[in-house]
Amino acid sequence: MSSITLQNITKGFGEKTALNDLSLTIQDQEFFVLLGPTGAGKTTTLRVIAGLEKQDSGDVLFDGNSMAGAVPAERDVAFVFQQYSLYPNMSVFDNLAFPLRSPLRKLPKGEIEHRVKSAAEKLRITHLLERKTAKLSGGEMQRVSIGRAIVREPRVYLMDEPLSNLDAKLRESLRIELVHLQKTQGSTTVFVTHDQIEALTMAQRIAVLDEGHILQVGTPHEIYDAPATTFVATLVGTPRINLVQASRQDGRVFVKDSSVRLPPPTGIDIPNDFLLGVRPEDVRPTSNGEFTGKIVLTEPLGVETIVHIRSGENNLTSLVPGITPISVGDEVRFDIVRERLHYFQPNGKRIMAAAAYSK
């Protein structure tokens, strides 16, 4: 397994800049997720790492060694795509063994069999080994595709939305398997997705991309708890974070067009006008809450309920446990968890604590 370093990578397609001076380091044995909307540059980044796409400038290093001039085969990466391309008339066993039977590898038969069986065991597809792949379900086919990457024992796994074609329940179970596998094998994995749940649940670290730029790199906790911009804040978390216009007057924070008044934050300087971010789970209806509002909608999801509270001219989304007895039209009182508020400049940049500036 390898670490991967991208140094000032720029890549354009004609007039369009796909990657703009992108730098990042993926640690050896890390599960690293590239998260962003369509067109952010995630797949291009992956293809540049693989050598399938050549950058206009900048360098790709594996374990500190430049990959300039190394063709994809020499980089020894394994790609898993959204569309699984298996040989339909071959058995699962033969599909898994295929990359190992390449004349370039010259692996003994016993070794091939050992690797195939061990990959099948890890992916829980041992019972399918004799089956033709055309007869498999989508989830099973994707397991075989992943297995075909594993048997090669590559330096790096590159995965491009491998779960996107599966239905919700299958996606969930394969997600769990992939994380378990990556952690127990300690493989370096770069995983591309536009799905924030996938990113939060799978990654050790996430890079959030938009329009060829990295907006933030951090652990799931860092991305969720301290989003660098309003774009990141709204991209991650469901239901979405509440973002409201606020201002500072007479030493207090006023949320525009509502009854919400808060003491100013300590340790950070906020401008007179700014954006306040509040995660839905930090808006808490409670009988002795400080603020008042009226319920305009409830959405029971089972484990929790999304409650839409109208406060002044603002709608605040609140997430409460269980199926709540609160119903539409109720006047409610609620609190806001102060320690978990997010402050953003009007241009969307997070306002950092004074201490963080000096770092």
Added chain:
Amino acid sequence: MATIELINVEKKFGTSYAVKPMNMTIHSGEFVVLLGPSGCGKTTTLRMISGLEAVTDGQILFDGKDVTWLHPSDRDIAFVFQFFALYSHMTARENIAFPLQAQGESRDNIRQRVEDVAKMLRIEHLLTARPGGLSGGDQQRVALARALVRRPAAFLMDEPLGALDAEFRESMRAEIKRLHIEQNATTVYVTHDQIEAMAMGDRVVVMSAAVVQQNGTPAEVYHDPSNLFVARFIGSPGMNLIKGHYVEGKITLPGDNRYVVPADWQTAIHEAIGHEGDIILGFRPEAAHLSETGPIATNVYTSDLHGSYTMLHLELNRDTLVNVRAGRGTSYPIGTPTRFDLDPTMVRFFDPTTEAAIRKGGNQ
């Protein structure tokens, strides 16, 4: 607004059932969701209500009046599809006004109603645009406005949000439901997305294999699923379902675990499966809490952060994984031995032979 009744309605294509005989009443003003995987019969049911599909047998009543063989256009319904078709040469305003013009409404009346519905859907600023200049989401809003402007006896919606991206789907979901609360129109809504069904429905009708599996409120289908299918289908992830063997008040579970059944369940279990037999223990991820003295011993298989909480995936043995919801601060390395206990009010039991839920006070 109409009450819709289905009496022994069934649909066959050749010899196979698309919908087995079903009975259902959708009350005036109610928002009912037909939920199930593809091929379960939900869309066929909706199309029979609309008249686009003829019933093979049975009766459909609108406010007590038999409409079984009425033409769709005579049923006074508005249909919203996943793939909307707007007239590209007309502005949004003209598109929305079109059904009212077809009904011969007065000009002033049309203008007023178009503006009312545009305001509700927050598309007033788009009224002069043509569909080609609108985003997919805005086009769907215009299509929705065109359906809503009519004030029909019932709205029938077939996955209207299915083609939208996740973020927009969430906000449209809330808007459609708020509109429903304001207008109180009888609505039948088809989806395969259980989150959408739970969030929107006054009632959720879960279908599978041409049969209604359960018809209940979101709380009922979530907490008291009628069978294993509903237990798995509702919830994200679904209910944990563990096979075990019951003997006189105790269940032996995989990994050599023993679970003592709450006393108030024992009578029901004895009536359903006797004093000894195979059983399935069901519980939601939030019904379990980690506890060093908990009766069920597991190892951490993996854990993941979902933003506001952590989901632990715990292994009873190699073949049995359960999902347990824990606090955000929780972080357990793979392989950590972990015990948990269950909230006695939130455990459920199923008969593995019939797959039906065991109910206190007998099966209804």
